[in-house]
Each structure stands twice: as C-alpha cells, then as structure tokens.
Amino acid sequence: MVNSPTTEACDCDGSELPKPKLVKKKGYIPYGLIYRTQDEFQKVGYWIPGVAITARITKVEKDSSTNLHLLNPWIYTVEATHGRYKWTVFKRYADFAQLAKSLGGHRRMEQFKTPFRKAKTKIENALDDIDQETKDYELQVLEKGKELGDFGTPRMDSDSGDEPQSNGKTPDSPDEELDEEDDDHPRFPLLPDSMISEVHMERRRAQLERWLKHALTIPVNRDYHQMAEFLEVSRFSFINELGGKHKEGLMKKRPGGGKVYIGCKQFCVKWILPWMERYLILKDSYVCYVNNNERVRLVLLFDEQFEIDSPDVITSTKPKYMFLSNASHVLAMKLQREDEAFYWKAAIRQVLETTGQIWLKPKPYGSSYPIREHQYIQYFVDAKDYWERAAAMIELAREEIFIADWWLCPEIYMRRPMAEGNHWRLDHVLKRQAEKGVKIFILIYKEFELTLNLNTLYAKKLLQGLHPNIKVMRHPDHYFGTGTFFWSHHEKLIIIDQLIAFVGGLDLCYGRWDNSTHVLADLGSVQYAPQAQGYTLTKGLAGAVEEVASQVINSDQHLAKNHNEEPEDQIKAKTDHIKHAVVDESGHRVGKTKTSMVQIPDDDAEAEKEEPEQKEREKGHRRTFKDVMNQIKTRKASSPNKRSRSPTPFDNVPKNEKAASVKRTPSGPAGITADLMNPHHSRTPQQIARDSPFGQKTLRWHSVALDASSSPGFDDSKTFDITQSSSSITPGRNEKTPVRNIIHEPKNRTIMRRVVSNLKTNRNAKRWKMLLEKDKPDDVNDEYVYNYCKVHENEVDVSGLQGAGKLWPGKDYVNYLVKDFVNVHEAYSDFIDRYRVPRTPWHDIHSVVYGEAARDVARHFIQRWNATKTEKHKNKKDYPYLLPKSYDSIKVPKVFLNKDTHNCDIQVLRSVAHWSALIDGKEDSIQDAYVKLIQNAEHFIYIENQFFVSMINSTEVTNEICKALCDRICRAHREGTKFRVYVLIPLLPGFEGDLGSGNYSALMAVLHWTLISISKGPHSLMENLKMNGIEKPFDYVSFCSLRTHDELCGKLVTEMVYIHCKLLIVDDKYTIIGSANINDRSQLGMRDSEVCVLATDREFVPSRMNEEEYQAGKFASNLRKRLMKEHLGLLSEAFHKAPINPSVVDLDDPVHDSFYHDVWWKAVKENTQIFEEVFRTFPTNLVSSRDELEVWRSELPMAEYNPDLARHHLKQLWGNIVQFPESFLCNEDLSPTITTKEGLVPSAIFT
Known part of the structure; x- marks a missing residue:
C-alpha cells in the first residue's frame, strides 16, 4: 500500500529556510552540466569538487602478444579512485612520458599568463567593492585554483639515486608551494622501459606511482585536460545520474554507419571521407563518442541487436579494429594498439553482463523496454x-x-x-x-x-x-x-x-x-453553477470582481495620475452595482451586500469557513508545507555541512502574503484573475493588461499596484490590503503609505550599477551551481518537495462559481x-x-x-x-544530442504521490520503424500486447478509442485486434461462459463534413472503414460472430458512444462528445493507456509512431465477477468505474445526473446480467431513444439510406416545437451514453470513388 502524504493547506511561506546560495560544494557534479561547453568545464576541471583522486599502479606485466613495442614492452595497470567511482586504465611508459612533457609545457604557458590573471583579479575585486547592491542570493566566491606558474614543476631526472618521498598533501597556498625545494618532488624517470632490466621493474613501478600521485595533489596539474586524458576522464565521467565510470579513450572511427538510408550523402560520407579521431565513452546502457570539442556526436543505445564484432557488419579482421552495432547504427573504430582493442571489448562485455544485460534480453510483447x-x-x-x-x-x-x-x-x-x-x-x-x-x-x-x-x-x-x-x-x-x-x-x-x-x-x-x-456553451456571462454545501456570499461575490474591475480601476493611468485617496462615498458609488451581478445559492440575484469589494482573507479565516468534511478530506491527502519545511530544516540542522538549493520562483514572496481562496466550479467559465487572488505575482496593471489576450477589458486588480518590491526602501515582510482606496497601499494593518511616497532607487545609482555590471566579467556565470554532498542523497529531493508545496500553496481555489471569462x-x-x-x-x-x-x-x-x-x-x-x-541537424551545435540517465539511483519524492497514485508493474510499448526512429526494422509491441491481452482475457474487455478500424482476414486492414475479439467471444460462446466486451468510439469521425450533403469528405471515408469493421461485410466483427453461430452478438459486445445536450442562447442544442481515448482494460487487472488508436496506422509499427504504457496491478481489492468473489486491481478497477460513472451520470459533479440514486448502481461486477443488461444496455437504449425523439439526431439506426436521412432531417424536432416537453424528457437521461449506430446507412456504399480526392490517395491514410 502507498502511504499517501497528508496535504493540508500550507501556512508556511518558507521564510524560515536559509536563502539558497550558489556555492561550490563537495559531493557530485549535477546532471545539468552536461550542456556546458568544453571550455567552461576545463576552467574548473573535470573532477568532483572536494573529492580526492587516488591512483595506484597495481600491476606491471610484459606484453608478449607482439614484438612491435620494443621501447615500451611493459604494460602498467593503473587503478584510479575518485569518490564512488573506481576504474582501471592500461598504460605504457610512453604514455607517462607524454604526460610529463605536457605538464612541463603547461607550466611554462601558465607562468606567462599568471601576471595578467592576477591583474584581472585585482580589477574584478575593485569592481566588486563598487557594486554594493544587495543580492537576492548570496554568492560564495570560489577559491581560485593555484596558478601553475606559482608551482615548481615535477622534476625529470635519471633513475640513479633514491627519490624523496612525497607527503601526498596539497599545499595550503601557492606561497607555501614556492617555499618548497624541488627535491621534495618525485623525479620522473627518463630511461625507457627497454633499458630497464626485468628485476628493476618493480622499482620502476613504484617510481611512476609516486610521481603520478604527487602530480595529482597539485590542483593545476590535476585539472589540466592532459591529465584527464591520461586517466581516461572526460567531462561526462563523473556527472551525477549518468551512471558508472567504465571506460573511455581516443580512437578513430569510420564516417557514416547508419543502417537507415537518409540520402545519397550517406554513401559519400562512409566511403570517401577519411577516418576521424573521436573520444569513445562507455556508460551503463549506451556507448557514445564526442569530438575534439567534447560535443556528443553519436549515442549508441544498448538494445537486443547490440553486438561486438557482429559477423554481419565486420569489414576487417585486423586486431586493432572494433565494430559495435545496434538496431540503428554500425560504429567501425580503429584503435592505436591491439591491446587497446582487447581492453575495450573486455570492458564492453563486462557492462553488457551487468547493467546492460537487461537491454539485450527479449522482452514481453516484443517491446524494447522491460517490465x-x-x-x-x-x-x-x-x-x-x-x-x-x-x-x-x-x-x-x-x-x-x-x-x-x-x-x-x-x-x-x-x-x-x-x-x-x-x-x-x-x-x-x-x-x-x-x-x-x-x-x-x-x-x-x-x-x-x-x-x-x-x-x-x-x-x-x-x-x-x-x-x-x-x-x-x-x-x-x-x-x-x-x-x-x-x-x-x-x-x-x-x-x-x-x-x-x-x-x-x-x-x-x-x-x-x-x-x-x-x-456545450461558453458565452462568458456570469452564470450560476451547481454548488456544494458551504456556498457563501463571499464566494459568489468574487465572481463579480472582473465585471467591476474595469470600472473601479479603469486603466493604469488611474494609479499614475490620482495619488490622493478618493472619498469613500465615491468608491461606494463605483461598487454599488456589484449587487446586480451576484447570484446566491439558489441562482437568484443578490440585493444589498455588506461589502463591496473582495477581501483577502486574514491568515486562516478562509480555511475556517470550509466544510468540516472538506477539511478532513484535504487533511488526509495533503502534506502540510510547514511539516515539510520542518523536516527539511531538521535534516539540514543535523548535517555537519550546510547545503544549498537552487533558487525557486517563490523565494521573493513577501512573508505574510496569502492567496485568497475564491471558490468556483471546475466547469464554469473563468473570469476572476490571479492578481487579485494571488498577491505573490507582483505585476503592474500595465503588465497585466499587456499580457492578457483580452486587452483592457480584463484589467486585473493587484494587491501591489506598483512594482514597489524592487525599491531599496520596500519592506517585503508586510502585507497589502486591497480593501483600502485604490490610490494608496497599506503596508500594515494601521499604517497607510500613499503611492506617491514609495521610495524608488536613485537613477544615478542604477546607472552606476549597470556600468559596473557591464565591466565585470562573466566569471560568476561560469561557477558550478548546486554541487551537493553525496552522503545525503535525500537533499536532492528537498528541492522538489519545497517547490511542490509552494506551487500548491499558491493555487487559487476556483471550485465554486463560474464567472465572466471564457x-x-x-x-x-x-x-x-x-x-x-x-x-x-x-x-x-x-x-x-x-x-x-x-x-x-x-x-x-x-x-x-x-x-x-x-x-x-x-x-x-x-x-x-x-x-x-x-x-536534419547533425552539424548544428545548437541542437545537442541527448543522453539517457542511469537506472542505478532513482528516488521518487513521496510528495509526488497521492491517493490517486497506484503501485503497478509498468512496461513501455511502442510503434516505431525506420522513418520514425532510424531503426533497421520495426516495433509493434502495442498491437502484440493488445492481441495477447484480449486472447487471455477471462471475464471482460473495456475499450475506449478514437477509431475502430480492424477487420478479419482482410488484405486492406491487417491489424489483428478485431480477430482477437472475435476469437475470444466465440470461445466464450462455445464454453457457455459469461464474457463482455465494452467498446466506446465517437458517433462520427472528427473531420469537417456534412452527412446530409452530396459532398464526399474524409468524414465519410473514415466512417466507411469503421462500419465495415463493425457490422457491414464479410470481414466485420458482427458478421463473423453470426457465422460462428452467435445469433445475439450484443449479449457479448456493446458498441456505444457519447452525446450530451445544453442550452445555447435559450435554445436546446445537442452534440456528440468526441471520444479521443486510447484505452484498454482487461479483467480489472491490465490497463493500456497511450496514443495508439485501433487502426493500422497506430498498430502496425511501420506507420505512425506511438507510445503506450501497460500497467499490471499489484494492489487488489475484493470485488465480483459474475456474482463470484474476485480480486480486482485497484488501478484498473478504479479507472473503469470512474469512466462508467461519468458515462452513466453517476458522478456527484455530473452536469446531467442520472434519474436514480448512484448508490444503488453496483459497478463492481461488469459481467453479470444485473449490470450489463439492466443498467448499461438499459441506459444506452433509453438515452438513444430520448435524443432521437427530442433532437432527431443522426447518425441513427433508424436511417438506412440517404433518402431516409433526408426525410429524417426534414422533420421538426421536439426541442423546437415543444421545448418544455423536450426538457422534461431530457431529465430522464442516464448521463451521456448512447448506442453507436452500426446499421446507419447500411444500404449505401460509403467507399470513396475515383472522382473524389479521398479516392485518389491510398486507402491506408484512413485505416
């Protein structure tokens, strides 16, 4: 069971928390830094701040596989450790020598740059002294790394003599390093390995290890990119959530390699352009490579077709070559040495046997993703x-x-x-x-x-x-x-x-x-909406605010020109007319009112007005913001180190400001604006009017008329009372401050600050942000928790009245x-x-x-x-390649979960092919899941879909969903068991067109394919059921649609509810939700690209199937019953309620006759008959030809000749459910002809 956190109304504004600081702290490198450039990374280094780097040469062995390396026959195994990352690299003496040479050149270059850098720092410090403006967030200036010019360089000497041992510590300052003697640095041995006898190799190993360890203790050496390359480290190595550090390195790759043809340039690139040097990176679930600027140029995801040196793609058997291939690409690479290729292949195989193994195994339904x-x-x-x-x-x-x-x-x-x-x-x-x-x-x-x-x-x-x-x-x-x-x-x-x-x-x-x-109607007038208990005059009064706003505050010039307080009688005269726009609980206009303006509730006054049941319900499902903040602060107080978070949009919210809770119904047109309801958004009337799409007519009130919060003298800890005159602002309860007295920042100071800001360099932008400690991973979620609670704290409650907007x-x-x-x-x-x-x-x-x-x-x-x-944009650096995060450390903040969140097994299903994902082949796991779930269904199937285009044994429509339905129903008929299939589709396809006109359209084409899938012709479901001896197919399957009615300008109107769902529920245990329709376009994989999720319940509740006890999944059964309640008019907020007490309708058992026939089919038939009598609706089963349709449309409906009687009949409706007219125009051929544009295009477009 999921323990839903409480979510009571937050009464804490977060001011107790310390303000976030953009500081560089120990821990890890945030994932967001993958989008930084190479230059930005190299200036601060690739390493995790505050985490030590250690390196040991664990083994040295002679390369006996080849005689090509005469000068460097020995291979050193270097084991590096950096925080939780541990990896191994293999090097020869030449690699060490090249690193020592590079560090020496880097030292000389930095010695030349040091005076200029120091002068630059002094200028920046002087500018910082000038700029005394108070910052929103205190920034901690990072300690500057030591200049390489301030250090001695590791000494290069012969192997003779003993070397002094390094203490392994980093000097506390450049001056201390300068005071040290050069002899304190381990010497780099100059003699190559070929001149050292085998008995002295252990000593050589110890020398190189001491030299490397000491080089890593010097920050400027450690952060130099050549050191990173030596240890096979890039800017992607230690980024949080990118997974482990496996193997990296330089190699050459052959251009091209895509398996899918994307143009003739593909051939030229592959066989004409020379091999290019790239840096290959191995991660938990993919391989990628970057160019010299460390921009990702290809991401090779692990999948079931991923192989190393696959016989199908190998073009060379040379040992220095390596071929990696997956469903979309073949990556041909050439390494510098044979042993490098061996180590690379071994590393990839090791990953494929651990974190990558799940991607290579076959998965249910042929999906690319596991359960x-x-x-x-x-x-x-x-x-x-x-x-x-x-x-x-x-x-x-x-x-x-x-x-x-x-x-x-x-x-x-x-x-x-x-x-x-x-x-x-x-x-x-x-x-x-x-x-x-x-x-x-x-x-x-x-x-x-x-x-x-x-x-x-x-x-x-x-x-x-x-x-x-x-x-x-x-x-x-x-x-x-x-x-x-x-x-x-x-x-x-x-x-x-x-x-x-x-x-x-x-x-x-x-x-x-x-x-x-x-x-159906949305005219934007003030209208009454059905209210729950607890409706108050204040809530109804709020609905008139927007109507009054343009008269009380006609424009932003009002505040600018009139700074003096208006007499109260003038204000009263402007607002007295509110009473004419207010409706009470019964829908009648309200006369006298006690107040003429909506007031922001003081503290929890509004909350006290709420119904006890509502408060208890919210208390059970909302987490108190104060509790969340206390938990975070307790964790922070108990930590030895302070932590930081990134700024949120709520950090500048005045401490005591509260959002007004103005009640509205979810269904009502909107009009009340945010700036009245939500004082947290400090915007001027000019900005509000400019941002609004409706112009000056929707000019918003706001508790802060001018943007005073940016003024130096402004105290953001005080509230503003909008019940006072519009020409004054009330900082407190008893003190008024006229608008004209608000202190603004001196213009000359603003200019000075802007000049100083322009002179300053962009060094602040290059600092690393929010580097948290890894020993407290829960703090990563604190930011989610904080922002989540603040977002919900600032929500405006609009659940009671529908107002003047649309x-x-x-x-x-x-x-x-x-x-x-x-x-x-x-x-x-x-x-x-x-x-x-x-x-x-x-x-x-x-x-x-x-x-x-x-x-x-x-x-x-x-x-x-x-x-x-x-x-399309392979060489445009503005469009980066994206990298998937790892699966090793995923934590979902509990604040995301609520009473409607369920615990299920989830699998991602897709329809993709070569054109949509550049893969060699196709994936149709959505169709496979549909078919197998239908075949294995035990009790019922519930489908809501935009289309039903699926035929049996047809060459034109080949998806197998209809065949699976037919086979499962026929099996139930043979076994004599109860089995139900509920199918809901739109009454008509959602295309422009008129069935009564003589013009053919896409609407007619899609309707044609729908009808021949359901009931017309030898390939339809109904005809095949009858051919298998089922005389009453509707005892097993129901095809339904949705239709509703309303009043528009006093006239009764009706329209279908367009069903756009893509839903399958089987046995209250299995649920598919996604984007895939029931047609060939969505199901075959080669056509439209689609994504669905298959949820298999893990939590169950007692239920019944055909009057027998049954354990139903919570997620699937809740969703099915929620939908059936809506369609049958059983929801408490239903616009057209069913003429029956919802408590007497048992939705638990969708199989038994007491529901299927006595409730579902009864509602379907009665609703269909009522709509046809009142509105003469079509499509309808009462019309089988175009001539009959013309006669049907010509008859005057009851809604026009007797509206009162029509309203009486409409009160008998059970929600919106109606029968889909499977016999509509059954005597007509609706297929497109060659003379229509629909007949000129392939039929696959409509199927």
Whole structure:
C-alpha cells in the first residue's frame, strides 16, 4: 500500500529556510552540466569538487602478444579512485612520458599568463567593492585554483639515486608551494622501459606511482585536460545520474554507419571521407563518442541487436579494429594498439553482463523496454486534471523538459479558469523554466500542409523565440525518396528530469481542454453553477470582481495620475452595482451586500469557513508545507555541512502574503484573475493588461499596484490590503503609505550599477551551481518537495462559481464537424460562431508514471530526438544530442504521490520503424500486447478509442485486434461462459463534413472503414460472430458512444462528445493507456509512431465477477468505474445526473446480467431513444439510406416545437451514453470513388 502524504493547506511561506546560495560544494557534479561547453568545464576541471583522486599502479606485466613495442614492452595497470567511482586504465611508459612533457609545457604557458590573471583579479575585486547592491542570493566566491606558474614543476631526472618521498598533501597556498625545494618532488624517470632490466621493474613501478600521485595533489596539474586524458576522464565521467565510470579513450572511427538510408550523402560520407579521431565513452546502457570539442556526436543505445564484432557488419579482421552495432547504427573504430582493442571489448562485455544485460534480453510483447516492477502510476480523465498536474510538475523541473506532440499550441492555458492571468499559459510556463536554466526539448510532427492546417512552424518560431534554452525540431520532412508523406508522429509525452513522464492521448493544443461536465456553451456571462454545501456570499461575490474591475480601476493611468485617496462615498458609488451581478445559492440575484469589494482573507479565516468534511478530506491527502519545511530544516540542522538549493520562483514572496481562496466550479467559465487572488505575482496593471489576450477589458486588480518590491526602501515582510482606496497601499494593518511616497532607487545609482555590471566579467556565470554532498542523497529531493508545496500553496481555489471569462477562448472553441481550424496563429480570435454553434466536447485519458518507467519513456524520446538530429541537424551545435540517465539511483519524492497514485508493474510499448526512429526494422509491441491481452482475457474487455478500424482476414486492414475479439467471444460462446466486451468510439469521425450533403469528405471515408469493421461485410466483427453461430452478438459486445445536450442562447442544442481515448482494460487487472488508436496506422509499427504504457496491478481489492468473489486491481478497477460513472451520470459533479440514486448502481461486477443488461444496455437504449425523439439526431439506426436521412432531417424536432416537453424528457437521461449506430446507412456504399480526392490517395491514410 502507498502511504499517501497528508496535504493540508500550507501556512508556511518558507521564510524560515536559509536563502539558497550558489556555492561550490563537495559531493557530485549535477546532471545539468552536461550542456556546458568544453571550455567552461576545463576552467574548473573535470573532477568532483572536494573529492580526492587516488591512483595506484597495481600491476606491471610484459606484453608478449607482439614484438612491435620494443621501447615500451611493459604494460602498467593503473587503478584510479575518485569518490564512488573506481576504474582501471592500461598504460605504457610512453604514455607517462607524454604526460610529463605536457605538464612541463603547461607550466611554462601558465607562468606567462599568471601576471595578467592576477591583474584581472585585482580589477574584478575593485569592481566588486563598487557594486554594493544587495543580492537576492548570496554568492560564495570560489577559491581560485593555484596558478601553475606559482608551482615548481615535477622534476625529470635519471633513475640513479633514491627519490624523496612525497607527503601526498596539497599545499595550503601557492606561497607555501614556492617555499618548497624541488627535491621534495618525485623525479620522473627518463630511461625507457627497454633499458630497464626485468628485476628493476618493480622499482620502476613504484617510481611512476609516486610521481603520478604527487602530480595529482597539485590542483593545476590535476585539472589540466592532459591529465584527464591520461586517466581516461572526460567531462561526462563523473556527472551525477549518468551512471558508472567504465571506460573511455581516443580512437578513430569510420564516417557514416547508419543502417537507415537518409540520402545519397550517406554513401559519400562512409566511403570517401577519411577516418576521424573521436573520444569513445562507455556508460551503463549506451556507448557514445564526442569530438575534439567534447560535443556528443553519436549515442549508441544498448538494445537486443547490440553486438561486438557482429559477423554481419565486420569489414576487417585486423586486431586493432572494433565494430559495435545496434538496431540503428554500425560504429567501425580503429584503435592505436591491439591491446587497446582487447581492453575495450573486455570492458564492453563486462557492462553488457551487468547493467546492460537487461537491454539485450527479449522482452514481453516484443517491446524494447522491460517490465518495471513496483512503479507508481496515476490516471487522468479529461484534460483539466492532466494539464493542471503537468503544469505543476513543469514548475518543478530542475534540468530538462522533453515534450513530444502531434500538435502543440503554445498559447493554451494549462489551468482554467484563467484566474491568474497568463501565468499558466503554456509558453509562459516554459519560458519561466528556461530562464531558470532548464533545458527544454520539443519534438513536433511536421504536418503535410496540403492536408493539415496545424501551422507547427508558427509554434516552433514562437517557442524558440522565447529563450535560447528552448529547442524545437519538427519531423518528418516531406522529400521524395527520403521523406514521409502519409505517416505522423502521434505520441503525446511530457517528461520532466527523466523522473516524471506523462503518457496518453491528450495533445497540448486547441480544443482538448475539458472536464467531466462536457458543456456545450461558453458565452462568458456570469452564470450560476451547481454548488456544494458551504456556498457563501463571499464566494459568489468574487465572481463579480472582473465585471467591476474595469470600472473601479479603469486603466493604469488611474494609479499614475490620482495619488490622493478618493472619498469613500465615491468608491461606494463605483461598487454599488456589484449587487446586480451576484447570484446566491439558489441562482437568484443578490440585493444589498455588506461589502463591496473582495477581501483577502486574514491568515486562516478562509480555511475556517470550509466544510468540516472538506477539511478532513484535504487533511488526509495533503502534506502540510510547514511539516515539510520542518523536516527539511531538521535534516539540514543535523548535517555537519550546510547545503544549498537552487533558487525557486517563490523565494521573493513577501512573508505574510496569502492567496485568497475564491471558490468556483471546475466547469464554469473563468473570469476572476490571479492578481487579485494571488498577491505573490507582483505585476503592474500595465503588465497585466499587456499580457492578457483580452486587452483592457480584463484589467486585473493587484494587491501591489506598483512594482514597489524592487525599491531599496520596500519592506517585503508586510502585507497589502486591497480593501483600502485604490490610490494608496497599506503596508500594515494601521499604517497607510500613499503611492506617491514609495521610495524608488536613485537613477544615478542604477546607472552606476549597470556600468559596473557591464565591466565585470562573466566569471560568476561560469561557477558550478548546486554541487551537493553525496552522503545525503535525500537533499536532492528537498528541492522538489519545497517547490511542490509552494506551487500548491499558491493555487487559487476556483471550485465554486463560474464567472465572466471564457473557458474556451478563441481557437479553443471548436466544432470539428462544422469547421476545421483556420488561422491557428491567431489564438484568441473565434472562428466558430459560439452564439449559434455548440462546441464539441472532448473526452480523453492520460497518465503519469515515475521512476524507472519514466526513464524508459525518456529513453524513447532521446532515441527519437537523436535520430531527428542525425537526419536534419547533425552539424548544428545548437541542437545537442541527448543522453539517457542511469537506472542505478532513482528516488521518487513521496510528495509526488497521492491517493490517486497506484503501485503497478509498468512496461513501455511502442510503434516505431525506420522513418520514425532510424531503426533497421520495426516495433509493434502495442498491437502484440493488445492481441495477447484480449486472447487471455477471462471475464471482460473495456475499450475506449478514437477509431475502430480492424477487420478479419482482410488484405486492406491487417491489424489483428478485431480477430482477437472475435476469437475470444466465440470461445466464450462455445464454453457457455459469461464474457463482455465494452467498446466506446465517437458517433462520427472528427473531420469537417456534412452527412446530409452530396459532398464526399474524409468524414465519410473514415466512417466507411469503421462500419465495415463493425457490422457491414464479410470481414466485420458482427458478421463473423453470426457465422460462428452467435445469433445475439450484443449479449457479448456493446458498441456505444457519447452525446450530451445544453442550452445555447435559450435554445436546446445537442452534440456528440468526441471520444479521443486510447484505452484498454482487461479483467480489472491490465490497463493500456497511450496514443495508439485501433487502426493500422497506430498498430502496425511501420506507420505512425506511438507510445503506450501497460500497467499490471499489484494492489487488489475484493470485488465480483459474475456474482463470484474476485480480486480486482485497484488501478484498473478504479479507472473503469470512474469512466462508467461519468458515462452513466453517476458522478456527484455530473452536469446531467442520472434519474436514480448512484448508490444503488453496483459497478463492481461488469459481467453479470444485473449490470450489463439492466443498467448499461438499459441506459444506452433509453438515452438513444430520448435524443432521437427530442433532437432527431443522426447518425441513427433508424436511417438506412440517404433518402431516409433526408426525410429524417426534414422533420421538426421536439426541442423546437415543444421545448418544455423536450426538457422534461431530457431529465430522464442516464448521463451521456448512447448506442453507436452500426446499421446507419447500411444500404449505401460509403467507399470513396475515383472522382473524389479521398479516392485518389491510398486507402491506408484512413485505416
């Protein structure tokens, strides 16, 4: 069982914690430094700060394998240790001699540079004395390494005479080193090994060991890159989370080597260009090499096809050659000596037998990824909860954010209502993280512009223009020969720090945001929403704030021009009209009110107003921020060394500021803005109006009217009371400070500081940040815990009222059947008449996984990113190759887990091929998992999917899902056992088109393939069931859809709920969530690229299957029952509740007739009949031809001729579930003809 941490409302603002310092401390090198340049690394060295380096020559042996090394016949085995890293290198005397020579040359060069460097330091110190501005974060100036010019050099002498022993200590200062005599340094022996007798080799070994140990005690020698090369160390050797230090070294590689053809240049590169020198690095799960600038040029992941010297790829049998190959590449290398090739192969084999072994073994369903046991997973139904969770997790990112999407719109709002202005708009969220140093990599499907109007080029330009840390690539290109015209990248992924991974069916784009209510209208007026108990006038009053804001504070000029306090009667006159916009619990307007402005609650006053049940529920599932901080501080106090963390966006929050808790319903349109609710965001009215997409009409109130926090005289420990006059700011409870009296920094001082800042060098930017101690690994998670609690502490509660804004602004308001997207770059301009046309609700499912499973999802993204870079931007250094983190030390902060997080075994499944991932072959593990889970199902199968295009024994559609369903149902029929299959798909495909018109469209083409998969023709499921003797197929399988209704401008309207899920649940134990549809495009592997996760429950609860006791998985059963409750109208927040008490509906047993027939099918049939009577909806089984459809559409619906009676009938609906019309237009041939554009393209596009 997972112990969910409590998550009570945080009443601690974190001011008790010491401010973070950017200091260089002992411990390890943060993973984020992999993106530093070679020059930045070499200035501070490759070694872990404060950790000793020791080297021992453990063995010396003569090379008897060859006679080529006459001068250097002896091989020295050097064992090096650096913290937890231990590795072995093999060297000859010539290698030692070359190192000694290099150190001598380095010394002479540094002696020349030393006077200039000292002068530079004095100038910087003088400038630091001038710059006395108080810093937000105290910086600890690192001690400068000793200049090589200040040291004596290791002495080079003959082997005669005894050598003085080194004490092995590093001098405390350069002056102490200068005082030492040269004889205190071990001499380097000059005679080569060929001139030393074998009996003296032990003495030679001891001499070289003493010399090497002493060289490592001198910082400037140790940090010199030649010393790192000698010990086979690079800037990737000791970076945290990159895994162990195995083997590294220089070699030459043959150009080219890709197994997938990406153009004619591939041949020229491979056979014409000369071999190039590269530095090869062996890690836990991959091999990579870097060029002379230490930029990664290739990452070779371990997989089932990884081999050393595979007979299929060897082009030379010379012992100095080595060939490494995997599914995507052949790496041909030539080493300097035969023994080097031997040592390299031995090292790689050792890794393959340990950490790399898991990647070489065959895995279930043919996946590239193993089953990860005891992983954490959480599901999200509809976009609201998913987007909010994703936005919060993005705020916690420390190093990397990966995003892969079919379509990405940067200007969508991740949290709605937009109570905090643009704070949670996607591009703003990503920009904030990029400015903090987080690297953001985004992969977007590059659409074929003749068929799709996604304008992903606009998204790429907008995102990359936000900050240099944001990199975007689009793929594939549409070139003849190497391009891909028909297939797409269909994954929907967000990966944070390779620790958190969101996987599912929801893109970050227009039209996707929705919640369980699936409302059809969004006009933005103040409306009543169903309230829970505890509704208060204050909560209802808050809904009118935005309407009043533009009148109380008409513009930012009001604050600038009118500094004097306005008489209270004037303020009252401006705000008296609020009472006309307020609604009470029953939905009626409120008359007199006690107060005319929303006040920020004092301390916990708002919390005291909450219902006891709500408080207890939150107490059970929320972790108190004060408790978290106390735990962190206790750990820090008990540690002998202070630790640091990186700055968070909340460090400058005034101590006593509290966010107002204004209640709203999740379904209501938004209007109340963040700057009133959340005083933590100190923005001026000008900034608020500028950032808002709705202009001056949504001018936000804010507790701090001017950006006073940047003034030297500003005390950020005091709160501001917005209940006072708009022309004054109240620092405390009893003291007013007029706006005009705010102290601003003198202009001349600002200029002086800017001049000094420009004169100073960028040395501060080159310091290493946040190097923590490895002996306290829990501190790494403290930053996650701190930021997580602060993000949730600052959340605005909008769960009670729907206000004046829109939940679906601009392009978010869409009806796919009426009109496809146009001008997508104009985010906030409507293209659908929202006063006449209802929106299309969107139903979808997503998930989040943590730990090893998230690492696997990140590994897929890295493979795709690196493949795209190789194909499109191989020589552009602005687009780096990505490296996967290791799996050896993964810790998931407990604060990430909650009551909805479940313990499951997780496996990542994919559909990828040569065009999508540059692999030689394909992977269709998603289809394999679908088929085998269906075949082995014992009781029931539950499917929600955007498509159902799967046929039996067909040459046009070849995926085997439909055949597996048919075989499993037929087996149940033969055995006489109860078996149920629930399938939910959209009523119509989501393409622009009109079934009643004579124009053929993509909508008709996809509908054609859907109907012949389900019921029409010899390859359909229903016909095959009947051919196997099943006269009543609906006793085993139900095909359903979703439809809802609403009122738009006083008129009853209806629309389908578009099902976009990609979900499979089997026996309440196995769950697949991802991006893969049930069609050939997603399932075959060679077409669209897809990613899913398979969750196998490990925690079980008592349940029933066909009235027999059964142990159901918690994750799978909770998700299934949550979905069934929504579709049957049994949720407490349902917009159209079922006319029955939810407690009497038993969802535990989806197999028994009491549910399948008496609840599910009953609701389906009754709902379908009601919608057809009230709205004359289509598609419908009552229409079998185009002529009948024309007659059906011409009849006046009840909703128009008798709205009151229609409303009465609609009250009898059981949620949104309706029957999918499998017999619709059964007498018509819906296949595309050669005269239509759909008939001119391959049918595979629609299947």
